[in-house]
Amino acid sequence: MPTALLDFPPPALSILLFPFGLIVGSFANVLIHRLPLEAAEDRNVVTRPSHCPSCHAPLRWHQNIPLLSWLWLRGRCAACGWRIPFRYPLVEVLGGLVAAGSVWVFPFGTLIWWKGLLCGWALLVLFFTDFTEYFLPDAIQFPLMALGILFALPQLFWPETTVRIWTTGNGILVVDRWANGLQPAPLWSLLGEAVSWKTSLIGIVAGYGGPWIFERLYVLVRNAMVKAAGGQAIEAGMGMGDFKMLAWLGAFWGWQAMLFILFGGAALMVAFALPLIILRRAGAQTLLPFGCTLALATFPAVFYGPAMWSWYLGAMR
Numbered sequence: 001m002p003t004a005l006l007d008f009p010p011p012a013l014s015i016l017l018f019p020f021g022l023i024v025g026s027f028a029n030v031l032i033h034r035l036p037l038e039a040a041e042d043r044n045v046v047t048r049p050s051h052c053p054s055c056h057a058p059l060r061w062h063q064n065i066p067l068l069s070w071l072w073l074r075g076r077c078a079a080c081g082w083r084i085p086f087r088y089p090l091v092e093v094l095g096g097l098v099a100a101g102s103v104w105v106f107p108f109g110t111l112i113w114w115k116g117l118l119c120g121w122a123l124l125v126l127f128f129t130d131f132t133e134y135f136l137p138d139a140i141q142f143p144l145m146a147l148g149i150l151f152a153l154p155q156l157f158w159p160e161t162t163v164r165i166w167t168t169g170n171g172i173l174v175v176d177r178w179a180n181g182l183q184p185a186p187l188w189s190l191l192g193e194a195v196s197w198k199t200s201l202i203g204i205v206a207g208y209g210g211p212w213i214f215e216r217l218y219v220l221v222r223n224a225m226v227k228a229a230g231g232q233a234i235e236a237g238m239g240m241g242d243f244k245m246l247a248w249l250g251a252f253w254g255w256q257a258m259l260f261i262l263f264g265g266a267a268l269m270v271a272f273a274l275p276l277i278i279l280r281r282a283g284a285q286t287l288l289p290f291g292c293t294l295a296l297a298t299f300p301a302v303f304y305g306p307a308m309w310s311w312y313l314g315a316m317r
């Protein structure tokens, strides 16, 4: 019998966590809608009550229940009949799935679980702000950088803390509470090394600085070549938001995972952009949401990065 909440098996925890995730997903919709707005008072996500983005009619409490209200209202605003974009229920369900899925890939109640959960929700918001507005808000990314460093600190003070968790089957595993292992999920027996404050700090500096240097070099070289040909110079090759995203992901998962995310995100971007360029739907000037592919690349990087790296080293031998 489970004696504490920590000891509940993943299916029970998933059912308990899903509604909380729906509520977080509902708040994610508010962030996605309001943070890219121009006016400061429109960006208020704390005290401004929920309203219809189309007619600005305030929502009654029963019109603001995640997922259920959307189903009840048949996807339309009760006041003006505005068709609520499918994105709204989708983000709510994804928020719920992040919470429900988190306990299958990270041991519930451990630091790595909190980290995975917050990272998943943050990526949900950033994916959609970048997808809809080509915008990655500082209001989220700077606190995430600080949080990534803070997550690495408890292990300095309590290195020996352990916790019992359920594994697949009926086994119980005693793990280091602060183990931030970049482990292939859900095989918790393969808990990797913790993300230390050093790998976290290097992750921030390299995540922000590394691409920044490449970007500056690219702009310099490109402008020199273009100028020689009599063309127009450009200001930037990549968005600053992308560097900040790599910085906080580096703070969360260490610089090694950050490199995987950078190369994985770039590879995905090429995979999506090439067909568009071949079909002439996109040119060299087309804006592409790099934050979206960085978000997608985070999952394989965190779960399978170390496994892929050791496979690569073995194949090179």
Ligand SMILES: [Zn+2]
Pocket: 052, 053, 054, 055, 056, 057, 077, 078, 079, 080, 081, 082
């Ligand atoms: Zn309305």
